[in-house]
Amino acid sequence: MEYANYEALTPETLSTRLGSLPAVTKHLGTDPSGWQVREVGDGNLNLVFIVQSDQGSVIVKQALPYVRLVGDSWPMPLYRAFYEYHALTRQAARDPGTVPEIYYFDADQALIVMEFLSPHVILRNKLIAGEKVKGLGAFCGKFCARTAFRGSELSLKSADKKADVGLFSGNVEIPAITEGLVFTDPYFEAELNNHTPGLEPVINELRNNIELKQIAQQMLTKFASNTQTMVHGDLHSGSIMATDSEIRVIDPEFAQYAPMGFDIGMLTANYLMAFFSQPAHRGSDLDSYQDWILSVITDCWASFEAEFRSLWDSERTGMLYPKTLFEDQGHSSGAACDGVLAEIWRDALRFCGIEMHRRCLSLAHNADFETIEDTAVRAPLEARNLQMGAELVLKSDTLKDAKALVALARTYNARNIL
């Protein structure tokens, strides 16, 4: 991919540069002079514009050649728009209706024009505001199950899957962010780290636990060299937009081939962090809203498992666990499916615990905790989250199911650690 002609868009130049594209004028009309353009990118990496006319609206997302959160001292390749485009098309095929519709893709300009979701807002903001979303857990579980199953050799032809692994293997720097920030940096005093004052005793304990670091590196090994399926790669509540009943998944530029348990593990971590942060955000509705968040987690896992088992029965056409070897011989493949799900569950718990650590210890914290301005309030809540994360990493073998997981979250939520 060549980016010789790349130029970052601005609100002033956007209408001129994109004003004659049929894919855009189809939605906004042919008179760019009346378009309203707002730059709204609040993420860590990209320019995001909302473009509106009296006829309609689109989102224009353009990659920047550096990490926006850090600045141009941290270059970041423009090719991530290419991978985001390919990830979106695969997700749309594997779980239709769950991701924004793409109108236009320009590889040279690293930009994607897509559906403007309205009145959807970022799920994380709803969780901080105490707003519920109907069917959230079921939606997430089904999305994770469908993309995991249909992107693997349980379903895909091996030749197609291997070609796709080859395509995504070109995406080096984006996975490197996850590799460093998620799996390694939290566990020593890395340069870009920061944490809430007062957490030091808890952090010291984590960083002196050699077994914890060992398992984190084992999971890094798995993340970096297990190509089971194409994962979203950054599935947290900031990558989901929702109304009170409509949900979409956005921003898959961290897509890569990785273990099946990665997405659902990272997502579970983000729900748990929302849960642990609630005492600082809620009033009298604290208990009922925390209950709801935990129900999202159990719904998500129930839906994941049900959908995965259903696909196992109906769409197992790839080379793995073929029916010729089981059903056609009069042998049930139920235990084999249990085994695959058990590995996903164990991996997910470990990814979950690691994500709970990195969001409080490394770069790129999340708003659930960061918006708690009083650090004396924030630190004890983060401490619960950090200690539960360690238990998930270290004792993933003893935690039976999502019911046990949320029960554990309740016990940590009642602890006074600092």
Next chain:
Amino acid sequence: MEYANYEALTPETLSTRLGSLPAVTKHLGTDPSGWQVREVGDGNLNLVFIVQSDQGSVIVKQALPYVRLVGDSWPMPLYRAFYEYHALTRQAARDPGTVPEIYYFDADQALIVMEFLSPHVILRNKLIAGEKVKGLGAFCGKFCARTAFRGSELSLKSADKKADVGLFSGNVEIPAITEGLVFTDPYFEAELNNHTPGLEPVINELRNNIELKQIAQQMLTKFASNTQTMVHGDLHSGSIMATDSEIRVIDPEFAQYAPMGFDIGMLTANYLMAFFSQPAHRGSDLDSYQDWILSVITDCWASFEAEFRSLWDSERTGMLYPKTLFEDQGHSSGAACDGVLAEIWRDALRFCGIEMHRRCLSLAHNADFETIEDTAVRAPLEARNLQMGAELVLKSDTLKDAKALVALARTYNARNIL
């Protein structure tokens, strides 16, 4: 890769077609009329020519567009020469002196001109003939450890390793042979299967063991979607050439990124099959030769582990288990290394057991057993091998080390199964 101009060599055309290549004339001289050309390919896939002059000798290996063992009804892409070439250069860099030197590579003709190993013969033939090779186990263990470690992100830069995974992901049909013939076909009545008459009771037991099939598919999943390191991919005693003290590894056209335990597991299986076949090949030297084969296995594992630990200490410069996280914090990484080795050991035992099955049940049996013409002699020996294979797959967690492994082999060797 384009193969429009591809033409298979013959002993008659070889001198004319390669006679003016400097890389060849350097070894054979500039007068092709005096060259002697013999086609000696006895493998399953390729043309192999020995070309000799009074000045020297070379090997010319050329891929055929189909599986030689089966015929042109099973097409097989010529690009495997391209992967063999890349695998040989990487092995030469990672464990110098262990593979034949490459003199010339022609991608269009799918041919490699390389060092003629003489008086080396195929190790499998030596094992059938009862000949010992000094240092065999140590050589194999070191080769497996060095290629495993130095081809992984324990050592390589992640960007380089990912680029290599992308390169090798184009190799689809060759891994597909292993995927089907090794992991799936042995466990049901697949079309290309064949087995020695009399084995049916043992085979029925294997094919009715659902757990065995499940674990075989779990290992297939790992083989197909774990890119830990570049493996040889077909490391058996037919891929090793040796004198009584000099050893080389050949034929890495099945190279791919796969789990670290794959090569050493497959190789161990082939030593165990040599061991179990010996009663039909030896006379009074049976016990001492079988002892020697088992010592090759224990030497191999001892050398693998020692070399791996040494590289862990001296060359751990990749992103996995970085010293910043362990040694630099005053924390030992010894337990982490133990953990990595334990996973390699468990994987290897399972790959080993599966290979022991497929060589008696699927296509491409090996000469250790196949050269036993009396099937009434062969079947009981194969039965021991098949039953031990199942135990390795099913009980890999209970077998502590290579000493326990060879002790188990001795007990199966004493059983009268049929």
